[in-house]
Amino acid sequence: MNNSMIIGQYVPGTSLIHRLDPRTKILVIFFFVIIVFFANSVWSYSILTAFAIGTALATRVPLSFIVKGLKPVWFLIVFTFLLHLFVSRQGDILFSVLGFPFYEESLIQGGTLSLRFFLLILFTSLLTLTTSPIEITDAIEYLLHPLKKLRFPVHELALMMSISLRFIPTLMQEAEKISKAQASRGVDFRTGSLKDRMSAVIPLLIPLFVSAFKRAEELAMAMEARGYQGGEGRTKIRALLFRKKDYIVFFFFCLVMAATIGTRV
Amino acid sequence: MKDRIEFEGVTFRYQEDAPPVLKDVDFFIEKGEWVAIIGHNGSGKSTIAKLMNGLLFAENGEVSVDGMSVNPDSVWEIRKKVGMVFQNPDNQFVGTTVRDDIAFGMENQGVPREEMVEKVAGSLRDVQMETYENHEPHRLSGGQKQRVAIAGVLAIAPDYMLLDEATAMLDPKGRQEILKTVRDVQEKSNMSLVTITHDLREIVAADRVIVMNKGEVWFEGTPREVFAHKDSLSSIGLDVPFVAKLTEEMKQYGVSFRKEPLNHEEMVEELWNLHSTK
Numbered sequence: 148m149n150n151s152m153i154i155g156q157y158v159p160g161t162s163l164i165h166r167l168d169p170r171t172k173i174l175v176i177f178f179f180v181i182i183v184f185f186a187n188s189v190w191s192y193s194i195l196t197a198f199a200i201g202t203a204l205a206t207r208v209p210l211s212f213i214v215k216g217l218k219p220v221w222f223l224i225v226f227t228f229l230l231h232l233f234v235s236r237q238g239d240i241l242f243s244v245l246g247f248p249f250y251e252e253s254l255i256q257g258g259t260l261s262l263r264f265f266l267l268i269l270f271t272s273l274l275t276l277t278t279s280p281i282e283i284t285d286a287i288e289y290l291l292h293p294l295k296k297l298r299f300p301v302h303e304l305a306l307m308m309s310i311s312l313r314f315i316p317t318l319m320q321e322a323e324k325i326s327k328a329q330a331s332r333g334v335d336f337r338t339g340s341l342k343d344r345m346s347a348v349i350p351l352l353i354p355l356f357v358s359a360f361k362r363a364e365e366l367a368m369a370m371e372a373r374g375y376q377g378g379e380g381r382t383k384i385r386a387l388l389f390r391k392k393d394y395i396v397f398f399f400f401c402l403v404m405a406a407t408i409g410t411r412v
Numbered sequence: 413m414k415d416r417i418e419f420e421g422v423t424f425r426y427q428e429d430a431p432p433v434l435k436d437v438d439f440f441i442e443k444g445e446w447v448a449i450i451g452h453n454g455s456g457k458s459t460i461a462k463l464m465n466g467l468l469f470a471e472n473g474e475v476s477v478d479g480m481s482v483n484p485d486s487v488w489e490i491r492k493k494v495g496m497v498f499q500n501p502d503n504q505f506v507g508t509t510v511r512d513d514i515a516f517g518m519e520n521q522g523v524p525r526e527e528m529v530e531k532v533a534g535s536l537r538d539v540q541m542e543t544y545e546n547h548e549p550h551r552l553s554g555g556q557k558q559r560v561a562i563a564g565v566l567a568i569a570p571d572y573m574l575l576d577e578a579t580a581m582l583d584p585k586g587r588q589e590i591l592k593t594v595r596d597v598q599e600k601s602n603m604s605l606v607t608i609t610h611d612l613r614e615i616v617a618a619d620r621v622i623v624m625n626k627g628e629v630w631f632e633g634t635p636r637e638v639f640a641h642k643d644s645l646s647s648i649g650l651d652v653p654f655v656a657k658l659t660e661e662m663k664q665y666g667v668s669f670r671k672e673p674l675n676h677e678e679m680v681e682e683l684w685n686l687h688s689t690k
Contacts, residue, residue, distance in 0.1 A: 281508045313508045316550040362503045369504035372465050372496045373564065374488060374520040384515035384528045 156216055156272070157279050163392060164206040165277045169286035171393040172274050175400050179270050182404050183263050190410035192262060198403050199270045206277050216272040217265075224261045224268075231257030284308045285385055302378030310366070318359060325354050414479050417441040417464055417494075417572060417604070421473035424459055433459045435627045436473070443571065446598055446605040448615035448635075451624030452649035457608045460624070461576040464606070466490045478571065492521065495565030499577040501557035505549045510541065510560050513549070517568045528567075535563040538600070539593050555586025559593055566597065572604045573597075579614065591617070612638075612645070613653050616674045623648075636672045655679050 159165075164172070179199075186192050203213055231253050238252025274283070288305035295301050326336065329350050336347050417440060424434040434456045441447050451457040462468040463475050466487035475482040477490050495517070498504045507513030514532045523531070536542050539559040549557060558578055565573050575594065579587040595617055598605050607614065615621045621638045623631040625648040631638060638645070639656050646652050652660075655673055663669070667686065673679040 309508055310506070313506070313549065316548065317502055320550065362500075365498065365500055365503035366506065368467060369496075369498055370506055370516075372467055372491065372498075373506075373517040374491045374568075375516070376488065376520065380522045381519050382522050382525060382528070383519060384512060384525060384532070386525055 156212065156275050158208045158212050158276050159279075160207055160277065162205060162207045162277070163396075164202065164273065166392070167396060168387055168389050168393045169278050169282040170289055170387060171389070171396055172278060173283075173286050173290060175396065176271055176274055178400070178404065180267060182407055183266055185411065186263075186407055188410055188412040191407045192259065194403060194406050194410065195266055196262070199266050203269060203273060206273060208273075208276050212276060213269070213272065216276065217268055220264070220268050224264050227264060228257040228261040231260060280312050281309060281385070284312070285383075285387055289387055302381070306378075314359075314362070317362075318355065321358060322351065322355055326351050415443045415571075416478070417606075418476045419460075419463075419473070420476075422463065422470045422475055423472040424456075424463065424468065424470055432471075433627050434463075437627070437629055439622055439629055439632065441572065441604055441606055443604055444602050446607070446617070446619045448618035448621045449606060449608045449624060450610065450612065450615055450621060450638075450650065451630075452610060454626075455624040455648075456627040457610075457624045458576055461496065461574045461606070461608050464572070464574060465494050465496050492568065493570050494572045494574060495568060495570035496574045496576065497558065497561045497565060497578045499580050501554045501561070501581060502549070504561055505557055508548060509545070510536070510547050510549075510552070511545045513560055514564045514567050517564050521568065531567045532563075535566040538566055538597060539563045553586060554582045555589040558582065558586070558590050562590070562593055562597065566601075570603065572606060575605070575607045577608055577610070579609070579611075610650070612650055612656070623650075635674055639672050639674060 179195075183195060186195055232249065235253040235256060236248075236250050237256070238250050240248045241251045241254060242249055278286075284305050287308070288301055291299065291301045291304070330336065334347050334350055336344065336351075338344075339347070419437050419439050422434055422437045423432050425432045433454075437456075437460070449457050449460060459468065463470055463482065464477070466482050466484075469475075469483060477493055480486050480489065482490050505513050506516045511532055514535055515528050518528045518531065532545070533542075536545060539562055541556065541559055541563065544552065544556065544560075549560075552560070561578070562573075562575075575590075579590050582590065591614065594605065594607065597603065605618075607618065609615065615635050615638065618635055621631075621633060621635055622629055623638060623645075630648060631641060639659075642652050642656050642660050655675060655678075658679065659669060659673055669682050670685065671678075671682075673682050
């Protein structure tokens with residue numbers, strides 16, 4: 148089995164963006180998502196686009212990975228654009244093709260909406276591209292901390308996420324083993340109608356579920372034997388640390404936000 | 413206060429109407445001692461481990477650790493004193509990396525972070541896994557995962573370490589790794605070791621052996637004394653190792669040994685002795 152199994156789309160690296168505190172990244176993305184909806188002029192869009200593309204380049208993640216992340220939403224972006232182009236009829240007629248009129252306003256609206264969409268997806272995908280899932284988990288646990296007062300099980304949620312991350316490769320290895328074992332007994336996963344293939348998956352899923360439950364039980368016992376009794380009074384070895392570069396990034400991002408607001412019309 | 417684990421007349425059953433798994437079991441484990449508990453499947457040996465750690469509680473009789481009775485109130489204190497390594501290397505690995513997993517027990521006890529970092533490094537050294545600190549579990553072999561589990565127990569510095577069939581799911585190489593690690597650990601620290609096994613080859617290095625059969629203590633003594641009972645060992649379902657079988661065969665041919673050989677080296681030595689005194 149692959150030794151460098153990657154969960155999700157994380158691309159390990161050492162760029163500035165990779166080394167930022169995950170909380171910084173999540174907060175910046177959070178405010179970016181909001182600020183995108185404030186942009187309404189050529190300048191403000193230009194600033195945000197430059198910022199997003201600049202950040203994407205700074206991650207030094209190969210472009211193909213970034214494009215792959217955008218793939219599922221390309222259709223949506225294009226669809227939004229076309230919908231606006233054909234359905235809404237505002238402003239002057241710009242030109243017409245084969246008797247179908249294209250309106251200036253709807254062209255602009257479609258364009259900006261698609262651009263917004265593109266910026267949002269691009270920027271948020273940078274988080275999962277440059278941050279390992281466990282770092283994201285830590286950051287989420289920290290950022291959701293205030294909800295603890297409302298009895299929201301923050302620690303439990305984070306633990307569940309980290310245990311899932313821990314067991315995904317294990318269960319994948321196991322699924323592969325079971326599918327080989329079943330294939331050697333004559334189960335055919337690849338040919339036949341969709342229905343046939345669906346029912347071929349059942350002898351794979353059932354043993355996998357049974358073993359997952361068994362694992363869960365043993366894991367719970369091992370955790371208890373090692374003194375686990377909930378999040379109360381627990382310390383953590385993985386520390387999140389705001390460093391100088393995080394503050395610099397925050398400062399820079401504030402400038403970008405200010406510039407975006409300032410260039411609104 | 414007695415510094416030892418004590419079982420006094422312990423009876424246990426998993427369900428009320430089920431037959432008891434342990435019947436009136438008495439024994440103790442002294443501080444610094446290495447005790448091997450051996451028995452066939454269903455002899456109650458794993459139940460013993462769980463009773464020592466407070467994962468189960470005795471129905472009758474008393475289990476106590478350093479004079480403290482094991483009950484639901486004392487269980488968190490007990491678990492600081494008694495660390496445990498289980499059979500399945502995968503299902504006891506909690507952390508996403510080696511470092512996280514070793515720290516898990518300390519995190520539960522609220523150990524400050526700086527201290528954890530230090531201790532993780534220390535226990536990794538003890539099990540010779542220094543270069544694996546940031547490895548994920550799926551990149552480790554079974555033996556390496558078990559060594560990480562041992563390191564996790566060492567990090568909380570318990571007085572007793574239980575290994576419940578910790579080598580049963582490993583290949584011969586992994587098993588050797590673990591047995592060597594355990595021996596090193598035992599030499600370096602003053603920790604008591606309790607190894608639970610069904611493999612007679614693994615009791616050789618222990619100070620004392622408790623043989624379990626059908627929920628009762630069947631025999632207690634040094635490994636050498638245990639091997640002297642070969643015939644009856646196989647009658648309770650334990651596989652007698654080759655050296656012991658050979659000894660038995662040779663005795664039938666009138667060869668007498670000065671001491672029961674426990675392994676190949678001792679056997680060879682005995683044979684040389686025989687040869688030179690002929």
